[in-house]
Amino acid sequence: MLSKPHKTRSNSAEKFQNLVLSWFDQHGRKNLPWQQNKTPYRVWVSEIMLQQTQVSTAIPYFERFLQRFPTINQLAKATEDEVLHLWTGLGYYNRARNLHKTAKIIAASHSGQFPATQLLLENLPGIGRSTAGAILAIAFEKKAAILDGNVKRVLTRLHAITEWPGEKKTTETLWKMAEKYTPSHRVADYTQAMMDIGATLCVRGTPRCTECPFQKTCKAHQLGIAKTLPKKKVSVKIPTRQITLLIFVLNNQYVLLEKRPSSGIWGGLWSLPETAYTQSTDSLRKAARALIKRPIDKIRLGEQFRHTFSHFHLEIQPALISLKPSRGKIMEADQQIWYNLLQPDTVGLPAPVKTLLMGLNK
DNA sequence: AAATCGGGGCG
DNA sequence: CGCCCAGATTT
Known part of the structure; x- marks a missing residue:
């Protein structure tokens, strides 16, 4: 042969x-x-x-x-x-x-x-x-x-790739290496x-090079630049937006939620009705009346907090709007639910909304 | 406060 | 194809 x-x-x-x-x-x-x-x-x-x-x-x-x-x-x-x-x-x-x-x-x-x-x-x-x-x-x-974040970090250090890995050419180089290995x-x-x-081991921040199997072969380690790789994208300052979330509470048990559009932020999740940022009771009363016909009992502001997305900060001002108790059947419009705090529906909630609702239960 | 992370969608 | 977008956690 x-x-x-x-x-x-x-x-x-x-x-x-x-x-x-x-x-x-x-x-x-x-x-x-x-x-x-x-x-x-x-x-x-x-x-x-x-x-x-x-x-x-x-x-x-x-x-x-x-x-x-x-x-x-x-x-x-x-x-x-x-x-x-x-x-x-x-x-x-x-x-x-x-x-x-x-x-x-x-x-x-x-x-x-x-x-x-x-x-x-x-x-x-x-x-x-x-x-x-x-x-x-x-x-x-x-x-x-594969070329996930972990492998990218390992390969950029192993070969001391100093270009930003997001560059098309650099990404292609990394894929070639990943395939070769x-x-x-x-x-x-x-x-x-x-x-x-x-x-x-090869974590961002300070890698544990002394425990790493590539210690002898890693170019970045040899050059003493492992900590600085992969190169970061030039950071951009992200803007801050402010909104007020309305927490309509009915019979001390139900909170009004609305389904969000399937694309964009919190797509397909059930969230609290949202209105332009305000802390004024008068404008809250107006916004509330535009959204719901039930009589309002009292309005009070919750503590403002911040939620951060990849490209903006969201300052959230919660507003509790207690409604006068209702005895009859509670009607729900399309894309709306009265979320039962005692028997929660199996629906998706944005993390800050979940936090707010859990806070109400205490 | 900044960095992170793979894929979808749009023009 | 290039560019923008998405969320919570870790550092």
């Missing part, structure tokens, strides 16, 4: 993989909830949750989500409100809506079976190049690269290990 002479010395990618895999065997995380009973469905849900959320935050959400929706078909049958309910507090609610959409697609068009190619996965809502790679590698043991053997462990190294 004709064959090329066998290489006796492993190349640099193989050396790298061996470092990563033996680090994983000794230090990698192997007991995360989604690493037990590993199915494509569980891996997918975890990857979506982890897109913008740290492991420790995601764990309780993952447990509750899987408890309620053990299979993708059960998720597909759920209402969007219930999916958003389980997502309340996690943020980026588009992720939850896309998760639901994708479950419906897979239940209907793939007979409940997760597709296992890069192209099919990337065509599903909420799954891009990196998440598709993670599902292929972790759930299917298929050779596929990805092994065909034990790719699930490798992928988990890279995320673990990024999350526990």
Whole structure:
């Protein structure tokens, strides 16, 4: 048989993989909830949750989500409100809506079976190049690269890449590296290990280089610039907006909520009626009367607080508007609910709204 | 107070 | 394709 002479010395990618895999065997995380009973469905849900959320935050959400929706078909049958309910507090609610959409697609068009190619996965809502790679590698043991925030940080330091990683060219370079290093053997462990190294050793701020398996090879460490990488995007000051949120309280038990449009901030969540910022009782009375016909008992201001988004600060002035008690049936308009504080509906709430409502219960 | 994080959507 | 947008947590 004709064959090329066998290489006796492993190349640099193989050396790298061996470092990563033996680090994983000794230090990698192997007991995360989604690493037990590993199915494509569980891996997918975890990857979506982890897109913008740290492991420790995601764990309780993952447990509750899987408890309620053990299979993708059960998720597909759920209402969007219930999916958003389980997502309340996690943020980026588009992720939850896309998760639901994708479950419906897979239940209907793939007979409940997760597709296992890069192209099919990337065509599903909420799954891009990196998440598709993670599902292929972790759930299917298929050779596929990921480039999440952790891997980006590891690679920029390893190669001392000083350009901002958001540059198109730099991102492409990083993807090329990620692909070059990805092994065909034990790719699930490798992928988990890279995320673990990024999350526990190669952290932003001060990396723990002395404990790192790449200590000898890391360019940034050699140059003493690990701490300064990846280069930050030039920061922009974000503006502050002010609003007043109206808390209509009826019979000391019900609070009026309105469903927000499905796109934009808090898309699809149930929020408090909003009005232009004011602290004047007179204008609050006017705004309240425009929104509701019931007679007002009294109005008082809550304590103003701040909620920050990626691109603006929101100063929230809560206003409690107690309504005169009502005995008859309480009517709800379309896109409106009287949220029962004692028996909360299973709907999604923005984090500050949830905080406000919990405060009322005390 | 600043930084973070992957993907969707729009022009 | 380039650019803008989304939320809560950590540092």
